[in-house]
Amino acid sequence: MLKAKPRLDRDARREAILDVAQEVFLEEGFAAASMSTIAARLGGSKGTLYNYFASKDELFKAYVERRCLWQQDEVFAVISGETPEEALLRIARSFLTHVLSEITLRNFAVIAAESERTPELGRILYETGPKQGAERLAAFLAGLDAAGALELDGDPLGASQHLLGLLQSPLMKARLLNAIPPITPTQVDSEAARGVRTFLRAFGRR
Amino acid sequence: MLKAKPRLDRDARREAILDVAQEVFLEEGFAAASMSTIAARLGGSKGTLYNYFASKDELFKAYVERRCLWQQDEVFAVISGETPEEALLRIARSFLTHVLSEITLRNFAVIAAESERTPELGRILYETGPKQGAERLAAFLAGLDAAGALELDGDPLGASQHLLGLLQSPLMKARLLNAIPPITPTQVDSEAARGVRTFLRAFGRR
DNA sequence: GTCTATAAAGCGATAGAC
DNA sequence: GTCTATCGCTTTATAGAC
Numbered sequence: 180m181l182k183a184k185p186r187l188d189r190d191a192r193r194e195a196i197l198d199v200a201q202e203v204f205l206e207e208g209f210a211a212a213s214m215s216t217i218a219a220r221l222g223g224s225k226g227t228l229y230n231y232f233a234s235k236d237e238l239f240k241a242y243v244e245r246r247c248l249w250q251q252d253e254v255f256a257v258i259s260g261e262t263p264e265e266a267l268l269r270i271a272r273s274f275l276t277h278v279l280s281e282i283t284l285r286n287f288a289v290i291a292a293e294s295e296r297t298p299e300l301g302r303i304l305y306e307t308g309p310k311q312g313a314e315r316l317a318a319f320l321a322g323l324d325a326a327g328a329l330e331l332d333g334d335p336l337g338a339s340q341h342l343l344g345l346l347q348s349p350l351m352k353a354r355l356l357n358a359i360p361p362i363t364p365t366q367v368d369s370e371a372a373r374g375v376r377t378f379l380r381a382f383g384r385r
Numbered sequence: 386m387l388k389a390k391p392r393l394d395r396d397a398r399r400e401a402i403l404d405v406a407q408e409v410f411l412e413e414g415f416a417a418a419s420m421s422t423i424a425a426r427l428g429g430s431k432g433t434l435y436n437y438f439a440s441k442d443e444l445f446k447a448y449v450e451r452r453c454l455w456q457q458d459e460v461f462a463v464i465s466g467e468t469p470e471e472a473l474l475r476i477a478r479s480f481l482t483h484v485l486s487e488i489t490l491r492n493f494a495v496i497a498a499e500s501e502r503t504p505e506l507g508r509i510l511y512e513t514g515p516k517q518g519a520e521r522l523a524a525f526l527a528g529l530d531a532a533g534a535l536e537l538d539g540d541p542l543g544a545s546q547h548l549l550g551l552l553q554s555p556l557m558k559a560r561l562l563n564a565i566p567p568i569t570p571t572q573v574d575s576e577a578a579r580g581v582r583t584f585l586r587a588f589g590r591r
Numbered sequence: 592g593t594c595t596a597t598a599a600a601g602c603g604a605t606a607g608a609c
Numbered sequence: 610g611t612c613t614a615t616c617g618c619t620t621t622a623t624a625g626a627c
Contacts (some may be wrong), residue, residue, distance in 0.1 A: 214621065298564075357508070436602090
């Protein structure tokens, strides 16, 4: 018997640790979260934690990377036969639902706060999140432009960024500062419609 | 001699403490900042600190309130005889310069992170910052609408929120996450022009 | 590989001399 | 009012039993 418990599932254990770490980081932020809290909620001990991650920093990095992988394909799911306005409305609602969800907002705030100390974390989140989202939306808008439904004047990325700005404008900051209660689906619908309407006034074919 | 050193300048000392506290809070965030660090950089002692502010929380609140007072009248300075587009461009540049400055961004990130624990802080910042700004801009836009320069369809606040969203869209998140270098005046001009152009396409008189 | 126990350092806050 | 010294507590990180 060389190894009594060889390793039932080291990867699963690692995932479980990241699940708990995500909870605690989102609840308390990076600085306030303690390895003791994470270990206690895990049911394990701090020794175990340090076995999987060399330090609190390494644990935090691993958590950010995993979240970025997750949210990559949440917004742009499938695009079937719809009118341009219907498609824009559906994407707008899906985007707002995701971006104003409590977990996404909290994640953003925590990483923004920590990105001063560790810019790498912020870069990872920005490039796999907002940046990629704007580029994918730009590609979709370019298609509508080519089909004659929009007038983008040759700058689909600019129009994409402006649509995203219109959608987030009043609610994003308010929610990031916890100045208003969580967003309801009704509010999402209303803001999506409002944003798309202004977008079409600016970029729709006259 | 009832009071030997009656009080040379208690208020000035309080201001000096808040100056140092602002530095440390912006550099390290709320949780990581320590009263010892603040006292040391002040040149005084922790005892002095606790003489002026009952707790770390009270010190933080006082700092937030002071910052909110400061930035109230920075953006909407004076509005003289300009064309509507010139006025919008000037306000847009002034707004972007303020909102994308390193100190404003860092302040926003720190308070957003802390507002989960203490929503009152976030509420104070939101209501005296973005909310008031949108309302003042709405009042200005309503004037342009009444003068026949814009077509706001009876919702000046909605148009104001959308203009602010257009201006901040691509750069705000990137800077909050420290994913791009500090904004240059050239970038501010370019984004302001881009945002105002889209805004006028949507709300300008046809 | 996982646990208990503990070391070493730092925290917010207080007490008391001056 | 301001300082020095220190209390009580919590933190990260490690050592050693199993």
